[in-house]
Amino acid sequence: MRFDETYSGNVFIKSHPNYEESTAVLYGMPMDWTVSYRPGSRFGPARIREVSIGLEEYSPYLDRELDDVKYFDAGDIPLPFGNAQKSLNEIENFVKRVLDDGKIPVGMGGEHLVSWPVMKAVYEKYNDLAIIHFDAHTDLRTEYEGEPLSHSTPIRKIAEHIGPKNVYSFGIRSGMKEEFEWARENGMHISKFEVLEPLKEILPTLAGRNVYVTIDIDVLDPAHAPGTGTVDCGGITSKELLASIHAIAGSDVNVVGFDLVEVAPIYDSSEMTANTASKLIREMILGWVK
Amino acid sequence: MRFDETYSGNVFIKSHPNYEESTAVLYGMPMDWTVSYRPGSRFGPARIREVSIGLEEYSPYLDRELDDVKYFDAGDIPLPFGNAQKSLNEIENFVKRVLDDGKIPVGMGGEHLVSWPVMKAVYEKYNDLAIIHFDAHTDLRTEYEGEPLSHSTPIRKIAEHIGPKNVYSFGIRSGMKEEFEWARENGMHISKFEVLEPLKEILPTLAGRNVYVTIDIDVLDPAHAPGTGTVDCGGITSKELLASIHAIAGSDVNVVGFDLVEVAPIYDSSEMTANTASKLIREMILGWVK
Amino acid sequence: MRFDETYSGNVFIKSHPNYEESTAVLYGMPMDWTVSYRPGSRFGPARIREVSIGLEEYSPYLDRELDDVKYFDAGDIPLPFGNAQKSLNEIENFVKRVLDDGKIPVGMGGEHLVSWPVMKAVYEKYNDLAIIHFDAHTDLRTEYEGEPLSHSTPIRKIAEHIGPKNVYSFGIRSGMKEEFEWARENGMHISKFEVLEPLKEILPTLAGRNVYVTIDIDVLDPAHAPGTGTVDCGGITSKELLASIHAIAGSDVNVVGFDLVEVAPIYDSSEMTANTASKLIREMILGWVK
Amino acid sequence: MRFDETYSGNVFIKSHPNYEESTAVLYGMPMDWTVSYRPGSRFGPARIREVSIGLEEYSPYLDRELDDVKYFDAGDIPLPFGNAQKSLNEIENFVKRVLDDGKIPVGMGGEHLVSWPVMKAVYEKYNDLAIIHFDAHTDLRTEYEGEPLSHSTPIRKIAEHIGPKNVYSFGIRSGMKEEFEWARENGMHISKFEVLEPLKEILPTLAGRNVYVTIDIDVLDPAHAPGTGTVDCGGITSKELLASIHAIAGSDVNVVGFDLVEVAPIYDSSEMTANTASKLIREMILGWVK
Amino acid sequence: MRFDETYSGNVFIKSHPNYEESTAVLYGMPMDWTVSYRPGSRFGPARIREVSIGLEEYSPYLDRELDDVKYFDAGDIPLPFGNAQKSLNEIENFVKRVLDDGKIPVGMGGEHLVSWPVMKAVYEKYNDLAIIHFDAHTDLRTEYEGEPLSHSTPIRKIAEHIGPKNVYSFGIRSGMKEEFEWARENGMHISKFEVLEPLKEILPTLAGRNVYVTIDIDVLDPAHAPGTGTVDCGGITSKELLASIHAIAGSDVNVVGFDLVEVAPIYDSSEMTANTASKLIREMILGWVK
Amino acid sequence: MRFDETYSGNVFIKSHPNYEESTAVLYGMPMDWTVSYRPGSRFGPARIREVSIGLEEYSPYLDRELDDVKYFDAGDIPLPFGNAQKSLNEIENFVKRVLDDGKIPVGMGGEHLVSWPVMKAVYEKYNDLAIIHFDAHTDLRTEYEGEPLSHSTPIRKIAEHIGPKNVYSFGIRSGMKEEFEWARENGMHISKFEVLEPLKEILPTLAGRNVYVTIDIDVLDPAHAPGTGTVDCGGITSKELLASIHAIAGSDVNVVGFDLVEVAPIYDSSEMTANTASKLIREMILGWVK
């Protein structure tokens, strides 16, 4: 007696009703308790699903339809309010199971710290892993005001875990001097300000590698993504981010998981950011999940 | 692998997962195509569910908990955009089935016209039916600019269908002169401006009757319900509307169905109206569904 | 070839197309250059007209229709930006002509200072004039930071001009100590905090008098009128203000002009304040213009 | 006694008071009843006029002033709420009269479906007509959920009516697979994603042709036009759209009519979209109306 | 060379520049990391100060001026993001020093949990302490989803600390069944739904007692306080809350400290809630600080 | 006892506590009384400071940290509401003192007219002064509706004062025909529509010159700066404006003062414009104050 949910906004549009048959698994990570500035990204995943029903099911960029891929939407992982460590554990456990079942994890945040346990779990499975990271911010702090679990630390954690040389950041325009120095001294790749051009140069060097892609929506200029906690001018357009997704799709890397984080609906003019996030997810699914 | 939906916002909080075992059935009627002024109530039901997770499960007004009632949330009825007649047919068919299964229909609008097919279906089952109607507006037009299917006509339609003497409107503060005259001449009960006091006087006269209650959220003053299409000052407080619900709960009428309509999230400051709607629904379920 | 403007929102709903035949004349005074806090009321009159088309043409409070009164809408008086004195002169000249033509001036603000030249012009015609003033604020300053032309001075100006004993303020909940003292010492009538009850007591003492009524929308609580420059909690409901208008309508005073000021659309949730203003104007026209 | 309306916001800035003397005729088509996603464009034309008074009267792009062209603003065509077919008939009748009088029709929407009767009427007069269409969407559906009158169908209708080879779409980034295929198979011209460059290539091929131009404001990126029903990232800038208008102005096509549709004020941050629409209309009038 | 800050909005209006000479000390507690629903109250104290400059310096309710009291504004206590325990320690230490210096602490939240260390510190000094608590919520949980530090627990903590019989809650309309039962079984005073009337009855029984007052702004109806994390309809008006403050001012209790919490600017229509909060603080300072 | 203000938002982030030791002095000019369209920029400086605490202290563009420059924040200059001439006098006096003390004035507006007295004062000190002006508007009017003190006149005033040949405007896309003609006839430099490219061409010709830079935030496209009074599409990106600041930093001009004006928070989606303004100020301080 429950109406079909395909276009309900309760699940990402056209997501497959069956977990076992699916190749990819979407899940929300509604956590924002470590953000230093404006909270609100806990409501991101629900809003992205809600507006996804406004999407067309066909991508004229990739000439592929959502019917061509089977992806399951598991909903939001229940997380304990205000407890960062327990929340990260829940996320890690869930993603491990998804990976064990041979499926591609597709995460929606939430603050960027949620990517840390995911990337750790993915690395456990793929030990040649490289990280492609789109962000306005370095996210390379070791702690924030004494707290090692902070939304400004996830890239540092994964870089130390898998080796800084395997991490590629694009579009970075903010960070502490120490963060940029650490990256430079440790061989991490940071493309300051620019995204598409350096990405096109780097992709051939990653051919054949297993890659996890994490997109902080604030890599976009605030004009294109006002609905996020930390707006920072001087960013790229949504057109360039779409082209970057397509560049990865057209390359020889093997995307084994990805996420899009930091969408905060309360600051979102015209639900623009949530709409953009849903289109980006459609393109990543159609472009990266074979 | 789908996370439990009890607190997901995809369904009304604590709604029962099983249709057959449930006493009441919630459903959304996401239609706003006949509104003459500001559209947007099509998104009402989804937002009411979303914010319902902020509710406490216990009512200190009624000393009863949501666990004490089994209600199923069927989701939004899929309706064809822009086609009013087909939409009303879909609603009527669904509600008939709910009634045939011996369950209480609990509707969420959408524009007020959606109540018309519901009330018709309920009357088919209960031919002693009386209607209790809370609204700022008479909704007694026969047509609006030539269109007989309009959000300003549902009460006229049901009044003509079941007899005007069986319809009781409360809080009415806007309408055409002809509408008020028609009501007076045909014995329909209109309580102008006031709600709780006239309701308390009328309830004893309805003792033992089967009653359908339809609440247009604009019976509240715009201060209490900005999130609706047609704001009209001079209305009642949410406190008075809660007390009215409790007055019905404490009376000897038999509520056989009810709805709450005209919540339009786009105009809603602080999601106040959606929150209020979700609390009103909780109180109606706890007070009226035995 | 111009479409009829009766319901266009360019003029107040149902305003009469002909000046000569009209009993009352509406006009906007789009000035906000002396406000000390949040500007924006210059856009008030246009927005009130725009939303007025959502009004019903019949008042169930007064059992009268807009067709029963002929009122012309002259549009907004063109005012020189930033020049208060010239603006006041323009207003005064216009209102004098309206009065000379034997018509009732109905003004829409704009900041409250615009009422000063209007009241002066009305007093020139009716030298027994009394002022009824609804406001959260005393508006009895002699100057604001050195400027004698300020939105906090109009009531002081008119009180000194026609004698403080002829001025009756209601709902006042903010002002300087000196303002309250000046009123008390000079026999001006201030009803602190309350509106309807003291008004009912005073109206019989004004029987037969010519009266000008000026409503600062901030007499309403911010819950009922968020769209204004200076919100001040502890105010009255729109229900009480409607009842106050009806009390004047039912009294023996002779309303020779009136205005409603300080509506600022940019702060207006759900266009609630503009809608309320348009309904208040409808009730004043139907109740006060014979 | 009515104040001059040239700068009132009731008419488009500087519009000519006399129909007969005018070369072009502006009119609003306040209809949004077939939209599948977010309604609200019915209020677009009024808001565009309102903000037009903030425009400069001179175009530094074209070195021409509004005084150099005579255009009349007829106001909004009165349309029956919720009845698409009757609404389209009203529009068609009005535009036919404008064309019969030898004037250029300049429409403001409203949803995109309103362009269909206009283009049909224009084709009746100019049987060599070509359509230039700026949009994020193909608008080539034959129906939407069973309804042939839908805001996603107008280009299909005109393409079938005048022959697909005479229709040129630019900036398209969303649509069904079937729509793109139909266009390709039937010789319709679709420039995916890009606008200015393909336009510059195509314009010479249209030299001497009578052309109708229809702009769906969502061809702009949501960053530049949040105030519309269906935001879709990856769009062009307002700078590029201005340049496209100027490219047409500098070409040898003969623009015989044009419109701009889908502005929805309720979603519009800072009234940016309405302001942009009013500037685009100024440039089109100055550039295309000789 | 720094401009005087009295009216800058950087400090509460008219706050005294000198700590030593002051009788009361204002401070902000910008913490919201344990809230389960909508975060944002961390920005409350700054916005309350900012809008306080719109206040009149005189209270017509109390016939007293801000110049009659010396209060220092210490600014916001620097708190470590996301670490509740450390934050509470910082608050407790600061308040202890204020109390040691013989001054009255006046706190601005921030989530309600911040009141817990304050009340603990106050109790250390005044062991006959009673708590007067205005709130929509019981705040009597022992933990929230396993976390004992939660914004739904502060009243339970202080009740267990000083004895439930010494705690008086007013306006409560939401909570778990267990919370209400615990209160009843342990002799805590809860006035459900109502505020002013029960307060007037209880105040005489507290004559001579030292009292700490904590106001959760959500005791107000959402119409009056939309700017808060958890809106809950059926609340009181700002007029009633003002009257309650004045009732305490007129009683024989000795207010030794107070706070106002849960103002969240991001949800605040027209900055109404921040304005109301600033006026409430003015009245509390003028009424309670002798 | 006052908490350190470095990160309080009361002063620009990391501003130096000591005037005498500082090289540059920030100050706000909270005036908007001559604006013809949408007021609100009086609140700009306070909001820019408030959001500045979200900035990183390091510029990856310039590889320099805020600790490397000493700048004092004097707060907002107290200005008399509604009195333009007195306000300009206050500004001029303050800036003269700053210049006398050998410090660089860094102003935040407020409407653009505030730059006029500043530029006059700077010219008094540096008689070889050139002005670099970024704006959407010419600001070359001699008066606006009869008022010579208007936000559309400052560049005309300074051009006539120091000679039009010494004024360089960039990004101009709106103005009267007469303004453009006056500029051309008098040798003033106007780069229409474009900014970075013409700036790069002109900078070498200004080598060695003392330069004052005035940025009207509306030079940015509305997509990047919705929070301003007069939005005008077709503007540049924040990326281009940042690059322009860096181009000046890398040139041989000697920046002796600068300002950023016309930020109006009430229209600002996601506080984007205020955030952008604060980052631009950071870059100007780091790039131009040696």
Ligand SMILES: [Mn+2]
């Ligand atoms: Mn990040």
Ligand SMILES: [Mn+2]
């Ligand atoms: Mn980031």
Ligand SMILES: [Mn+2]
């Ligand atoms: Mn209704």
Ligand SMILES: [Mn+2]
């Ligand atoms: Mn209604």
Ligand SMILES: [Mn+2]
């Ligand atoms: Mn006033």
Ligand SMILES: [Mn+2]
């Ligand atoms: Mn007032």
Ligand SMILES: [Mn+2]
């Ligand atoms: Mn279209």
Ligand SMILES: [Mn+2]
């Ligand atoms: Mn489109």
Ligand SMILES: [Mn+2]
């Ligand atoms: Mn609380």
Ligand SMILES: [Mn+2]
């Ligand atoms: Mn609470």
Ligand SMILES: [Mn+2]
């Ligand atoms: Mn300027």
Ligand SMILES: [Mn+2]
């Ligand atoms: Mn400008």
